[in-house]
Amino acid sequence: MSKPKKNSVKSQSGDPFTRWLVIGMVTLVVVVGAGFSLLSENKAKDAAFTALDTFQSLGTLPATVDPAEGDGIVFNAGLPIKIDIFEDFQCPVCKLFEDPIGGYLTSLVTEKKAQVTYHPLSFLGNGSKDDESIAASNAAYCAVDEDKFLDFHKALYDVQSQVENSGFLSSENLITIGKKIGITSSTFADCVTNRSKLVNVVAATESMDRYGVRGTPTTLINGKVWERQSPGFDLNEFKAAVEAAAK
Amino acid sequence: MKNFLIAKQEWITTAFRIGFGGFLLYAGGLKAFDPAASANATAAYKILPTDLAHFAGYILPWFEVALAIFLILGIFIRPAAIASALLMLMFIGAIASVWARGMLIDCGCLGGGGAIDPSQATEARIAYAVDIARDFAFVGMCLYIFKYPYGKFSLEKKPETTNHTSEDQE
Numbered sequence: 001m002s003k004p005k006k007n008s009v010k011s012q013s014g015d016p017f018t019r020w021l022v023i024g025m026v027t028l029v030v031v032v033g034a035g036f037s038l039l040s041e042n043k044a045k046d047a048a049f050t051a052l053d054t055f056q057s058l059g060t061l062p063a064t065v066d067p068a069e070g071d072g073i074v075f076n077a078g079l080p081i082k083i084d085i086f087e088d089f090q091c092p093v094c095k096l097f098e099d100p101i102g103g104y105l106t107s108l109v110t111e112k113k114a115q116v117t118y119h120p121l122s123f124l125g126n127g128s129k130d131d132e133s134i135a136a137s138n139a140a141y142c143a144v145d146e147d148k149f150l151d152f153h154k155a156l157y158d159v160q161s162q163v164e165n166s167g168f169l170s171s172e173n174l175i176t177i178g179k180k181i182g183i184t185s186s187t188f189a190d191c192v193t194n195r196s197k198l199v200n201v202v203a204a205t206e207s208m209d210r211y212g213v214r215g216t217p218t219t220l221i222n223g224k225v226w227e228r229q230s231p232g233f234d235l236n237e238f239k240a241a242v243e244a245a246a247k
Numbered sequence: 248m249k250n251f252l253i254a255k256q257e258w259i260t261t262a263f264r265i266g267f268g269g270f271l272l273y274a275g276g277l278k279a280f281d282p283a284a285s286a287n288a289t290a291a292y293k294i295l296p297t298d299l300a301h302f303a304g305y306i307l308p309w310f311e312v313a314l315a316i317f318l319i320l321g322i323f324i325r326p327a328a329i330a331s332a333l334l335m336l337m338f339i340g341a342i343a344s345v346w347a348r349g350m351l352i353d354c355g356c357l358g359g360g361g362a363i364d365p366s367q368a369t370e371a372r373i374a375y376a377v378d379i380a381r382d383f384a385f386v387g388m389c390l391y392i393f394k395y396p397y398g399k400f401s402l403e404k405k406p407e408t409t410n411h412t413s414e415d416q417e
Contacts, residue, residue, distance in 0.1 A: 019322060019323075019403070022320070022322050023322060026313055026316045026317065026320075027313060030309045030310070030312055030313040031309075034305065034306050034309035034310075037279065037282035037285075037305040037306070037308075037309065038282075038302075038305045038306075040282050040283070041283070041286070041301070041305070044283070092287075124362070126290070126297045128297075162283030162284075162287075163283045163286045163290075163301060164287050164290065164361075165290060165297045165301075166286075166301065167298070214364055214365045214366060215362075215364045215365075
């Protein structure tokens with residue numbers, strides 16, 4: 001096939017230079033595009049920490065880790081309205097939940113209107129020794145000891161990398177996130193580095209079966225899964241569901 | 248059937264080039280402009296180490312776009328066709344691999360991707376089958392384009408219509 005064809009292609013397509021020029025141009029455009037895609041991740045990482053420059057702390061807010069609640073992190077234990085939040089700090093949809101609704105949940109905690117239990121799960125990691133979901137969940141439990149869980153929780157979403165398991169949630173970066181929002185103690189840093197709360201992390205993830213939770217984010221209001229009607233997470237819809245439960 | 252495939256070859260090649268190329272451009276474009284989602288989608292297959300999977304996720308959509316442009320313009324046709332066929336075979340292998348390992352993910356073929364809820368297990372398996380069937384159809388189209396690269400609306404023209412046309416194409 002080769003010889004006669006090659007000749008004829010040359011003669012018919014006329015100008016081989018033009019042909020290669022077109023091929024070259026397409027390739028160039030595409031390579032530049034791919035380059036921008038690769039750079040986008042690094043840029044996002046650099047931008048992440050600056051998101052914390054204007055962080056507003058809630059101050060200290062004590063919570064308890066309750067073994068009866070699958071090692072969930074409980075605020076206002078015993079109040080009649082009970083809300084359970086199941087999340088993985090790497091889960092992008094959890095950020096979509098947190099951004100509109102997190103502030104309202106915080107107000108329920110600070111105004112003592114509901115018992116709010118956070119279950120930081122860790123099933124989105126890559127299972128390596130640097131598993132980032134485990135690292136983040138562990139660090140969140142460390143923040144409970146500092147009475148700063150809600151601050152740290154919000155900060156994790158403020159800096160969330162768009163790419164899961166990108167290496168962003170390293171011990172070092174988690175400690176930096178803590179420092180940026182005022183958790184400066186060395187016990188916190190040691191707790192993060194040594195994965196001191198691994199027992200809680202494992203217990204929280206294992207409790208998924210007990211609660212029948214299959215994915216994140218899942219929200220229970222008085223033990224019942226909140227089934228949202230709107231495609232996104234709508235604050236008013238969520239508020240209405242909580243207020244209905246209060247009646 | 249065989250006669251039809253040969254008699255209408257120019258039009259069939261053109262239809263495959265534009266049809267498959269158009270799909271590839273659409274699929275690649277969706278992913279190329281959402282690089283983070285694409286990186287997540289490739290990592291969700293858990294075939295490559297995470298870092299490599301992310302890298303592949305950033306690069307592959309652009310590779311698809313390049314192949315699509317070549318096929319649609321009708322230039323560099325044969326290499327593009329064979330590369331596309333290999334790419335589709337790779338996707339088939341990857342989807343078959345997650346299916347065999349009992350994982351539940353969105354293939355991320357048209358953007359999106361990542362793990363999906365176990366309550367959608369049946370839908371996910373149907374989607375695997377459909378995606379694999381579709382990709383096999385694409386492989387068929389690519390092989391046809393490779394065998395008969397010249398058609399209508401193509402920058403590369405069929406070599407002069409001489410008596411030994413068939414010889415050129417074999």
